[in-house]
Every structure is written in structure tokens, then in C-alpha cells.
Amino acid sequence: MLKHCSLCGRELFFKTLLDGSVEQYCSECNQVFFDTPTPAVIVAVTNAGSILLTRSVGWKHSFWGLVAGYIKSGETAEEAAKREVKEEVGLEIYKIELLRTYTRKERNLLMIGFKAETKSTSIIKSKELEKTTWFKLSEPLPLRPNSISTQIIKKFIRGK
Numbered sequence: 001m002l003k004h005c006s007l008c009g010r011e012l013f014f015k016t017l018l019d020g021s022v023e024q025y026c027s028e029c030n031q032v033f034f035d036t037p038t039p040a041v042i043v044a045v046t047n048a049g050s051i052l053l054t055r056s057v058g059w060k061h062s063f064w065g066l067v068a069g070y071i072k073s074g075e076t077a078e079e080a081a082k083r084e085v086k087e088e089v090g091l092e093i094y095k096i097e098l099l100r101t102y103t104r105k106e107r108n109l110l111m112i113g114f115k116a117e118t119k120s121t122s123i124i125k126s127k128e129l130e131k132t133t134w135f136k137l138s139e140p141l142p143l144r145p146n147s148i149s150t151q152i153i154k155k156f157i158r159g160k
């Protein structure tokens with residue numbers, strides 16, 4: 001949530017709008033600041049019976065997750081999915097399929113879930129990642145229970 005107007009820098013206050021919702025407002029600019037979520041993509045990258053998992057630098061827990069990242073201005077979610085996979089692990093993805101969306105309230109994110117395949121398995125890891133590797137889908141995965149990564153793999157990759 002913002003404290004100050006991003007246009008003029010004045011302190012924001014809460015205003016009740018005509019529809020009854022309460023939003024942050026700058027009286028100087030006559031501008032309402034809606035608390036909209038930040039869109040991000042999360043991609044289940046697979047190759048044969050394996051799935052690519054990553055750990056970002058600085059994670060304090062021991063779990064792994066799927067490739068994920070923010071959508072840039074002017075970019076579609078599909079383009080963001082391709083770019084994030086390319087940037088983080090150096091792989092081209094194809095058969096990109098939109099799955100469903102998820103929310104992470106505590107970080108105010110709207111996560112757009114995809115699955116995709118790769119032809120190559122040779123990873124070029126980015127500096128943002130502590131580590132990344134392929135895991136066999138037939139074996140238990142080191143994922144946080146009920147995380148979005150877990151939900152996607154359970155529903156769309158392993159299939160129920």
C-alpha cells in the first residue's frame with residue numbers, strides 16, 4: 001500500500017468512492033490509487049518425465065519452486081513466461097499453455113500459471129538463482145505443501 005502520492009508526493013488519505021469502496025486518494029491531484037495486485041507468471045517447465053525447479057538467492061526456507069517472475073510493461077503474460085525461463089535457466093520453451101491464475105495476498109500478487117516444454121535440458125543458471133535442476137516427476141519433490149508450485153504440479157502436471 002502506498003503512503004504518498006506517486007505523482008506529487010503528498011500524503012494520501014482514504015476516500016469512500018461512489019460504489020462504497022474505500023480507496024487511497026490524493027486531494028491535490030484528484031487521483032485515486034487502487035490497491036491492485038502486481039501481475040506475475042509462474043511456469044511449470046517440463047521435459048519428458050522431469051520438471052525444472054529453482055531456488056532463488058536469499059531464500060531462508062529449504063523448499064524449491066517453479067520458475068516465476070514479474071510481467072514487464074508492454075509484455076503479454078506468454079512473453080513474460082518465455083523471457084523469465086530464458087533469463088533464469090537459459091532454455092527456450094514451447095507448447096506454452098495457460099493453466100489458471102492464483103493469488104498471493106501477502107505479497108499482493110496475481111500469479112498467472114503456465115506449463116511448457118523444452119527440447120533441451122542443458123541449463124544456464126542466472127545469478128538470481130541459488131540453484132536449479134531437473135527433478136523426476138515420479139519421485140517426491142522438495143516443494144512447500146500447498147504452495148502455488150505444488151498446486152500447479154498436482155493439478156496440471158501429475159494429473160490429480
Ligand SMILES: [Zn+2]
Binds near residue numbers: 006026030031
Ligand atoms: Zn498527488
